[in-house]
Amino acid sequence: MRIHLYIPCFVDQLFPKAGMAMVEILEKLGHTVEFEESIACCGQPAFNSGYWEEARKVAARTIEGLESAETVVIGSGSCGAMIHKFYPELFKETPLSEKANALAAKTFEFSDFLVRKLGVTDLGAKFPHKVTFHDGCHGLRELGIKNQPRQLLSHVQGLSLVEMKEAESCCGFGGTFSAKFPLISSAMGDVKCTSALETEAEYIVSSDSSCLMQIQGLLSRQKKPLKTIHLAEVLVSR
Amino acid sequence: MEATVMNDSKDLILRRIREALKTPAPVPGGHDYSHAETTPSRPKPELDNFRQWLPKVENDFNSQWSLVTKSFNALKTDFGLLDSPTQLIDFVQELQRSENWKRIAFHRGALVTPVVDSLQTEKIEIKSGYDCQDLEKCEVGITECDAIIAQTGSILITSRSAGGRGLSALPPHHLILARPSQMVSDLPAAYELLYQRYGKDYPSMISFITGPSRTGDIERIVVLGAHGPKKLTVALLKD
Amino acid sequence: MSATYAQDFKENSGRMSQDLTHRAVIKKALNAYELKRDENRSKYLDWQEARQAAAEIKWEAINHLDRYLLEMTEKLEARGTKVFWAANAEEARNYVIQLSQEKKVKSIIKSKTMTSEEIHLNSALEKLGYDVIESDLGEYIVQLNDEPPYHLVFPAMHLTRTQIQAIFKNKLGSNTSDQPEELTMVARDIMRQKYLTADMGISGANFGVAETGMISITENEGNARLTTSFPKIHVALMGIEKVLPKLGDLALFLPLLATAGGGQQITCYNTMIGGPRQKEEVDGPEEFHLVLIDNRRTELLSDTEQRDALHCIRCAACLNVCPIFKSSGGHSYGTTYQGPIGSVITPHLRGLQDWKHLSSASSLCASCTDVCPVKIDIHHHLLHNRRNAVSQSPVWWEKILFIGFSAVTAFPSLFQASLKVARFFQPLHGFIKGSILDPARAWTQTRDLPEIPAKSFRQQWKQRS
Incomplete structure (x- = not known):
């Protein structure tokens, strides 16, 4: 194709x-x-x-x-x-x-x-880490995407997915919102990060880089060891 | 009374509404997602069809009874299923003893009258012209009802079936006397019953009562007996 | 003017967002709700179709509003109800005031009504010396604490039991523990005589019913039942959008409202009132007045794009899931209706330029739309408000920014060049990061910026081919 x-x-x-x-x-x-x-x-x-x-x-x-x-x-x-x-x-x-x-x-x-x-779920990837998944709001609620990334992750060798309680909550990015209302945006991000940290995962995976930028920005500032990574990068790991 | 002659804005508001409605609005559900956008043909959103979406209720009495008792328990509604009029009287007399009723309020009715006659207490009969301060001093209000709803564990009362508006709301204990045959499956059935029973002339007040009065306004912690009855008891006399 | 509301919101919401105690209180309050809501929602055979049906019924009602209002009021009047149509808040207030004066009313008891908050009825009545008391526990607490309701449905959810204990001690002189049971009983004891001695009871209406001429009140405490049973005069305030076509529609709407709003299968009391005490009835008010309030709802009605915002049944489900609400707190909004639906309708009810900031204060996460039991397109309407505000009066620097943005993106080479400039300057950013010189300060106050990689995707793509 x-x-x-x-x-x-x-x-x-x-x-x-x-x-x-x-x-x-x-x-x-x-x-x-x-x-x-x-x-x-x-x-x-x-x-x-x-x-x-x-x-x-x-x-x-x-x-x-x-x-x-x-x-x-x-x-x-x-x-x-x-x-x-x-x-x-x-x-x-x-x-x-x-x-x-x-x-x-x-x-x-x-x-x-x-x-x-395409009906593809197994890409032969290997990512021996504990991860948690963040649903980007637009993918989840505008496009109705929930299981697709999880199906893909379930076939990654060595990967264990631990759902966080706030998986579906907004990370607080929201484009210009994050600059117009930085304190509300950061408070929302904190809720997300706290929930992700509770899972003791090593990585937060998401399909949206913009969400990951927000989450990583907060985690780095707070010197938290949790890392962020895009789904596609996980799927090409060997 | 002058208030009645105070000019209101009925015509103005209706004009504004009609002006606004000249342009139609899109029908709901248009913003649903999906690549394969098909509009499913849906049953009409009306009473007969609500059952397809609301919590399920089986048709037979036993399932309904077990559902309703589950709701009663969950919502702290006390109940008793009684075989005979004597048992009903015993049940109520036992309540009277344990709660030490000194004054009771009631309205006359086929189920209520014999029970109340058997009680040795001061009795306030609720009829036209009663004094609400007398009612306030009663420990219990005894009423009948229109129906019991299996789906929700609700009791349907009206100002006609349950001795007006205040009797079932003011005393700290509301005791309802009913028949198991008064049980209907769900809210749609309860509304069907209202249409049939009162369609030509509705009582001025109709209420679904589900459990004793409650509040969660302090830290969302449930407290029973906020303003209405602290206790709700349903005594059912087998048909 | 608009700068004030917007500035207030920004300051208050910013402060509240950093208040971790507040956030913990709200989280705790909503946790129990969420569990019960999910449990009860799962009992539905089809929650999504139930929502769709409710949306269709509301659509029918709102899009034939004149017909249904007339049907409802004619039926009500036929059984002795006085209906008053108020074009705005002032007319509604004046009617209640005039009625109170003529009937020589002294004390008034109220059950919860957000419409009365909207028209600022309490302060108008109190100014004239009337004794007005809120009977709903949460409303009573915020009334004693001299503040507006924090939340449409849970007015005092921001207060802890210890704070409520202190309010009761200061305002009522009560000496109770901080146990919710004991505090509730304090209010119960005070209120009982009020129901019996008040001359007027004022309630709201969750629904109106056209077919049979009734209003329907949803509650848990029983205060609305008492308020509408004993005082000689009952006045109900109702927005014109609350009408439903058929009595039987309530078989769907009562459980939907309870589940979405309170996480319950059905609330404790759902009461339909079709008039004052009728012949052969033993009690009930001698007079029943229904005040129908427009107050710019017809303006919202004329906006076909956002007309569905009038479907709202004020369940507050959208507040309960909104991360903006949970961070900012209900009082930051400065509106009668808080949360997502408040951000949508307040610009219509009180002026777009004054209240457009609420529509900007959203990440557009769509949780509100997802949860709305009548399927209002809430978060898209926030976008519509933003667009309308801009086309009415754009913000000059934003306009320049986006014109520039659109121009730059028209020429990919220019776009690439501008990004190269940014890339060149990034190492210098460290010197000013977080300071007032930092153009990215709004971001870098609380967050790190990602490091710009050596090569963009474009560059890597080019090198491949």
């Missing part, structure tokens, strides 16, 4: 390892991976801040850049939700409406794509 891999801007700049891991996985499964360099951002920051007009300009380039793509896979529930869920709303009653809907229909979050679309 020809797969267009959509790399969110913060993955591109801050977490390229996660992006490269996705490339590796998809290619190993025998698919052709493409990457559209002209796309910089899905437009979510502007959209979430209420600047829909500006967001449309950014998003229009994504829509056009991906028009010829067969299938789009995104390594982030958050950007995945933006395209799958919010593009149709953002472009409603505009000339790009149909194209936005078409893009939404062929766009999949990474773990969801592997499990539901």
Whole structure:
């Protein structure tokens, strides 16, 4: 299958390892991976801040850049939700409406794509660590992804998954929210970190790098030994 | 009374509503996720269909009885299932002895009257013109009811079936006398009963009572007897 | 003006977020609720379909509101109820005041009604010398403590038993232990005579019923039953959006409200009232007045996108799951309706520019929408409020920022260049990190920034091919 891999801007700049891991996985499964360099951002920051007009300009380039793509896979529930869920709303009653809907229909979050679309759950990975999983809110509640990453983790050799009590609670990132209301955001993150620490896991795994940035930011500041890692990176570990 | 002539804004509000409703709103559920978006054909959201979604209740009496007693126990409703009128009287007299009732309040009814007649206490009959201060001094209010709901362990009363509004709310102990045949399966059945029994002329007050009065307003810790009865007892006389 | 509400919120919520004692109190209070809610929800044959059905019923009611309100009020009036339609808070308050004056009312007992908080009824009545007492235990506690309810359904959940013991000691002179049982009995004893001697009882209404002309009150304590049984005059306050088409609809809504709101299968008392004392009834109020309140609900009604916010049954389930609420606390909002639903509707009820900050104060985690028993699209409406606020009056520096952002992303080379500049400066960031010179201060006050890797994904991708 020809797969267009959509790399969110913060993955591109801050977490390229996660992006490269996705490339590796998809290619190993025998698919052709493409990457559209002209796309910089899905437009979510502007959209979430209420600047829909500006967001449309950014998003229009994504829509056009991906028009010829067969299938789009995104390594982030958050950007995945933006395209799958919010593009149709953002472009409603505009000339790009149909194209936005078409893009939404062929766009999949990474773990969801592997499990539901490709039917793959065992990637032959080995990661001999105790981990806990953080459900990114957009993946979980906008896209309904809950079991897919867990199915993938269950086939990783040596890995033991311990669920934290607050697995489904928000990490407090929320994009610009984390800068607009840093204290509320950090308090939310603390709840998450405390719950993760209770599991005595070595790693917090998630499908969303932005959540992991928030969680890691707090953990590092508090000098906690718990580390964060993107799901794709776990799945390429040997 | 002047208040009645105080101009209200009925016309203005209705005008605003009608103006607003000129544009239709999308039907609910549109924001549900999923790639394969199919709109399932659903049963109409009306009384007959609620049972498909609400907690399940079996049809036979025994299952319903076991469900209702489970709820009674969970919600601290005392109950007794009594074989004969004599047993019912014994049951109530035993309550009277153990709680040392000096004054009881009641309304007349097929089940209540013989029981109350058997009690040796001061008795306040609740009828038009009663003094609420007299009722306040009673240790127990004895009433009948319209139905018992198996699903929730609720008792359905109305101002007509249970001696008005205050009798079942003010005394610290509310004793309900009923028949097992008054049990209905669930809330939808209870509403069916209300339609049938009162459809032409509803009592001014209808209430579902589920357990003794309770509060969780202090640290979410349950305390019984916040304002209404501290104790709720259902005595069922077999048919 | 708007700066004040927004600043107050930012300050108060920031302070509360760092208050670990507060957070522990709220967490403890909600833990028990969550367990019971999940247990009772699991008993439903299909909770999701029950929600859908409830949403459809509310949709029907709200989208034919004129018809159902008329049906309800005609039925009520036919049995002796006086219905008053109040376009705004002032009309509603004035009606109650005028009624109290004409009937020579002295003391008033109230059962819980958020609508009366919304129209600030207590202070208006107290100013005129009326003795107004809240009978719901939680409401009574916050009334004694001279503060607004902290939460729609659990008004005093922020207070510990020790604090409540102190309030009772200071305000009532009571000498009890801090046991919840004992404290509850103090309130019970005080209230009993009030029910019997008050001239007027004021209640809210959780639902109105069009088909049979009734209101329905959901409660646990029995205070609403007593409030509506003994005083000669009963006044019920009800927002116009509370009406349901059919009496039988309550067979779904009563358990739904109890489970979502209190974690119960059904609350202790669910009482439907269809008028004053009727002929051949032994007691009940001589007069029953229903005050129907618009107070800008029709403005929300005219917003088709957010019209479903009027489906709200005020169960407060969205507050109970909201991480913003749990961190910020109910009082930080400065609104009658706190939490996610409050953030959605307050801009409609009190002005978008003054209250838009509440819509920004959300990570959009969607827990609220997920839990809402009538499927209001709560967190998306926060996005809609943000968009509407911007199109009404954009914040100049944000506008410049996003125009710049949109321009930069139009040219991938420019975008890459700007990121390279950032990359170049990152090692210098250490010198100013956390200081007021730090552009990332909002982040770095409490969090570390990730290290920027040597090569971006793009660069690595290019090198591969």
